[in-house]
Amino acid sequence: MHGLPREVRSWIYNFFYNEHSVAYLKIDAQLCIAAKGGSVKHYGLSSLRIGKPVAEQLEFMEGLLPCPELPYHMAMVELPSGRVADLHLFADNACVWLLFLDATAERDNRQRLQQKAYEMTLLQERERQLNEKLQSTNEALRQSQAGLSREYQRAESLLLNILPASIAERLKADEQIADNHAEVSVLFADIVGFTERARSVGAETTLAILNYFFKAADLLSERYGCEKIKTIGDCVMVVAGLPAARSDHAEALAHYALELRKAVKLERFAGQPLRLRIGIHSGPIVAGVIGKKRFAYDLWGETVNLAARIQTSAEPDEIRISDATHKLLGPDLTCDPLAETELRGTGRVQMWRLPA
Amino acid sequence: MLQKKICMLGGFAVGKTSLVRRFVQSIFSETYLTTVGVKIDKKSVALPDKTVDLILWDLAGEDDIGSFRVSYVRGATGLVLVVDGTRAATLAVALTLRERAEAEFGAMPFVLLFNKSDLADRWAISDSEINELRQLGWQIYLTSALSGEHVDDAFRQLASMVTK
Numbered sequence: 001m002h003g004l005p006r007e008v009r010s011w012i013y014n015f016f017y018n019e020h021s022v023a024y025l026k027i028d029a030q031l032c033i034a035a036k037g038g039s040v041k042h043y044g045l046s047s048l049r050i051g052k053p054v055a056e057q058l059e060f061m062e063g064l065l066p067c068p069e070l071p072y073h074m075a076m077v078e079l080p081s082g083r084v085a086d087l088h089l090f091a092d093n094a095c096v097w098l099l100f101l102d103a104t105a106e107r108d109n110r111q112r113l114q115q116k117a118y119e120m121t122l123l124q125e126r127e128r129q130l131n132e133k134l135q136s137t138n139e140a141l142r143q144s145q146a147g148l149s150r151e152y153q154r155a156e157s158l159l160l161n162i163l164p165a166s167i168a169e170r171l172k173a174d175e176q177i178a179d180n181h182a183e184v185s186v187l188f189a190d191i192v193g194f195t196e197r198a199r200s201v202g203a204e205t206t207l208a209i210l211n212y213f214f215k216a217a218d219l220l221s222e223r224y225g226c227e228k229i230k231t232i233g234d235c236v237m238v239v240a241g242l243p244a245a246r247s248d249h250a251e252a253l254a255h256y257a258l259e260l261r262k263a264v265k266l267e268r269f270a271g272q273p274l275r276l277r278i279g280i281h282s283g284p285i286v287a288g289v290i291g292k293k294r295f296a297y298d299l300w301g302e303t304v305n306l307a308a309r310i311q312t313s314a315e316p317d318e319i320r321i322s323d324a325t326h327k328l329l330g331p332d333l334t335c336d337p338l339a340e341t342e343l344r345g346t347g348r349v350q351m352w353r354l355p356a
Numbered sequence: 357m358l359q360k361k362i363c364m365l366g367g368f369a370v371g372k373t374s375l376v377r378r379f380v381q382s383i384f385s386e387t388y389l390t391t392v393g394v395k396i397d398k399k400s401v402a403l404p405d406k407t408v409d410l411i412l413w414d415l416a417g418e419d420d421i422g423s424f425r426v427s428y429v430r431g432a433t434g435l436v437l438v439v440d441g442t443r444a445a446t447l448a449v450a451l452t453l454r455e456r457a458e459a460e461f462g463a464m465p466f467v468l469l470f471n472k473s474d475l476a477d478r479w480a481i482s483d484s485e486i487n488e489l490r491q492l493g494w495q496i497y498l499t500s501a502l503s504g505e506h507v508d509d510a511f512r513q514l515a516s517m518v519t520k
Contacts, residue, residue, distance in 0.1 A: 063432060110392045115389070129478070
C-alpha cells in the first residue's frame with residue numbers, strides 16, 4: 001500500500017471497512033478479552049466483557065487458543081447472531097488479535113451455487129440408483145417370465161400327451177366337453193398271457209414291456225391319425241374319427257391294428273414273441289372330459305362296450321372286428337368271416353378276422 | 357464451565373445439519389439446504405456426574421475431499437462422522453475426513469452415524485459391513501434425523517467419551 005497515494009489508500013480502506021464490517025478483539029496471554037472495537041454490534045459482540053476469558057463468552061473460541069500456528073484463518077463461520085464472518089487470528093507480541101470480516105453475502109452466493117450443484121449431483125445419484133434397481137428388477141422379471149414360459153410349455157406338452165390338441169384348447173378356454181360323434185371306430189388291444197408272464201419276469205421287465213407296447217401304440221397313433229385314449233393295465237384303447245371326423249376311420253384303425261401287431265412281434269416277453277388280442281368296433285360314441293384337476297378325456301357308449309367285448313373274445317394274434325366295422329372297409333382289406341358268437345350282454349354277433 | 361468442541365464430518369447431504377437440528381432443537385425439515393462454511397450450535401448434555409456444553413461445529417459437506425478445510429477442526433475434542441445409509445459411497449468419505457482431521461490434530465474420540473435409517477427401502481449398507489466396523493470397537497449408531505431415532509444416544513455417547 002506504500003506505493004499508493006494517500007487518497008487511494010484511504011478509499012480502499014473505507015471501501016473494505018464498510019463492505020466487510022470489520023470488528024476486532026484483542027486477546028491477552030491469559031486468553032481474556034483485552035480490547036474490542038470496530039463493528040462489534042454487527043456481530044452481536046457488544047456484551048463481551050473486557051478482562052474475562054474469551055472462550056466463556058464466545059463458544060466458537062473453545063479449544064482454538066493458544067494457537068501454535070498464527071496467523072490462522074477460518075472462512076465463513078456463521079455466528080450465533082446469524083452473521084457470517086471470515087475469522088482471522090494473528091499474533092502481536094503476547095497478544096492475539098481476532099478479526100471479524102463479514103462474509104454473509106459471499107456465503108449466500110456460494111450457497112446458491114453449491115445448492116444447485118449438490119441437488120444436481122443428488123438427482124444424478126438417485127437416477128443411477130433407480131436405473132440399477134430397474135435393471136435388476138427387469139432381469140428378475142425376465143428370468144421369472146422365462147421360468148413361467150418353461151413351466152407353461154411343460155404343462156402344455158403334458159396336457160397334449162393326455163388330451164387331443166383341439167380338446168386341450170377347448171379345455172383351456174374353460175369349455176365343458178361332451179361331444180357326440182356319430183361315426184368312429186374304437187380299438188382295444190391287450191397282451192396275451194400278461195398276468196402269468198409278468199409274475200415270472202418281475203416288475204422291472206414287465207414295465208419295460210409295457211413301455212415298449214404303449215410307445216409303439218403312441219407312435220402309430222401319430223402315423224395313422226388316431227388317438228390313443230388311455231391304457232388300462234396292459235390294455236390300450238385307441239379311437240379313429242375324432243376329435244375331427246373322418247370317413248375312413250374304420251380303415252385307418254384297421255391299418256393301425258395290423259401295424260401294431262407287427263410292431264410288437266419284434267419284442268420278446270418271457271422268452272416268446274409279444275402277442276396281442278385286438279378288437280375293433282365302429283359306431284356312435286360320446287367323448288368328453290371328466291374331472292377337474294386330474295381330468296381325463298374318455299369315450300362312452302355301447303360302441304365302446306362292444307369293442308371291448310370283441311377284443312376279449314379274440315384269439316392270440318387275432319384282429320377281430322365287428323360286422324359294422326367290416327362294412328366300412330374297402331376292397332383291399334379282405335376279411336375272414338367268423339362263426340356267429342355269443343357275446344355277454346349283446347347276444348349272438350357276426351364278427352370278422354383281419355388277415356395276417 | 358465445561359464445554360467441548362465437536363465437529364460434524366461427512367459428505368454432502370448426509371444429514372449433518374439435520375442431525376444437529378434434531379439434537380439441539382428437536383425439529384426436522386424435509387427441505388435440503390446445503391451448508392457452506394460452518395455453523396456453530398450449542399447444546400448442554402447432562403451426564404450422570406456432570407453437565408457438558410457441546411459446541412457443535414456443523415461443517416460443510418464435501419463432494420470433493422480435496423476442498424475440505426481441516427482448519428475448522430482445530431480445538432475439537434470429538435468427531436461425529438455421518439454416513440448416508442442410502443448412499444454407500446458416503447462411508448468412505450466420512451472415514452477419509454476422519455483421517456484428514458486426525459492427521460492434522462491427532463486421534464480423538466468419535467461416533468459413526470449411519471443416518472436416514474427411516475429410508476429402509478433405499479438402504480445401501482449391509483449389516484455385515486456395519487458389524488465389521490463394530491468389531492473394531494467403534495461406537496456406531498443407525499440414526500434418523502427425521503424420526504429422531506438414536507440421535508440423542510449418539511450425541512450423549514460422544515459427550516461421555518470426550519469428558520472421560
